[in-house]
Amino acid sequence: MKPGKRPDILVPFKNAFSGVVYTFRTQRHMRFHIYVVIIVLLLGTWLNLGLREVLVLLFTVSLVMVAEMFNSAIEATVDLVSPNYHPLAKFAKDIAAGAVLITTFIALVVGALLILGENRWEEIRTSLTATQPALNVVPRLLIGMLALFFAVVIGKGLGKRGEVMRGGLVSGHSAYSFFIASAIVWMSNSIVITSLAIMLACIVAQSRWEAKIHSIFEVTLGAAVGVAFAALLFGLLPK
Numbered sequence: 001m002k003p004g005k006r007p008d009i010l011v012p013f014k015n016a017f018s019g020v021v022y023t024f025r026t027q028r029h030m031r032f033h034i035y036v037v038i039i040v041l042l043l044g045t046w047l048n049l050g051l052r053e054v055l056v057l058l059f060t061v062s063l064v065m066v067a068e069m070f071n072s073a074i075e076a077t078v079d080l081v082s083p084n085y086h087p088l089a090k091f092a093k094d095i096a097a098g099a100v101l102i103t104t105f106i107a108l109v110v111g112a113l114l115i116l117g118e119n120r121w122e123e124i125r126t127s128l129t130a131t132q133p134a135l136n137v138v139p140r141l142l143i144g145m146l147a148l149f150f151a152v153v154i155g156k157g158l159g160k161r162g163e164v165m166r167g168g169l170v171s172g173h174s175a176y177s178f179f180i181a182s183a184i185v186w187m188s189n190s191i192v193i194t195s196l197a198i199m200l201a202c203i204v205a206q207s208r209w210e211a212k213i214h215s216i217f218e219v220t221l222g223a224a225v226g227v228a229f230a231a232l233l234f235g236l237l238p239k
Contacts, residue, residue, distance in 0.1 A: 019069070027072050029100070033065045040111070053114045060107040067103040071096040137187065140233045144183070148175055148229050155225065171214045171222030177201040178223040182230030201226075
């Protein structure tokens with residue numbers, strides 16, 4: 001800046017806006033998030049959400065967009081500093097992408113709770129905290145699949161090989177297939193249906209071992225986790 005020249009207070013805003021535009025043009029996920037913001041506004045209007053609920057939705061979605069922008073900035077910086085492959089560079093990118101995943105998941109949970117409404121959420125909470133909670137099949141499946149997701153991710157993190165989406169200590173495919181198969185066993189009185197469900201679960205587990213993605217121990221551990229969650233939700237909880 002030349003001596004005596006007054007600083008242009010609009011320059012920082014122009015640079016920031018250029019960053020948003022560049023991210024929108026080059027990052028497909030950023031465009032998706034912006035489209036989601038528009039859909040959220042339209043959905044909030046259609047569902048007659050109050051101002052507070054819409055503000056909460058916008059805040060959570062904006063967190064996802066901010067995380068995506070930080071992710072893009074970190075990726076660009078890593079590529080500049082380390083143009084060749086390096087394990088630490090991949091680790092930095094994976095952490096940034098994980099931040100986007102967490103904020104996206106939180107936004108989905110917040111959106112689902114707001115769409116359910118306070119009355120419906122109060123019914124679910126009362127059912128869960130009752131002396132003898134009663135849950136229908138669909139809530140049990142949803143709760144089990146959500147809890148199973150966290151259990152599989154934690155299990156994979158405890159292992160020393162594989163990745164979250166491939167390999168790892170706990171086979172996610174085996175866990176989910178045996179969870180669903182075990183749920184069918186508890187819900188169905190037909191031997192044919194239960195036999196088919198167990199057979200399909202075994203085929204899924206066997207395919208993970210045959211493809212050399214998981215060992216027999218990892219496949220068995222995943223199956224055991226799935227059966228345990230199904231036993232808890234469909235066998236122990238009152239119907």
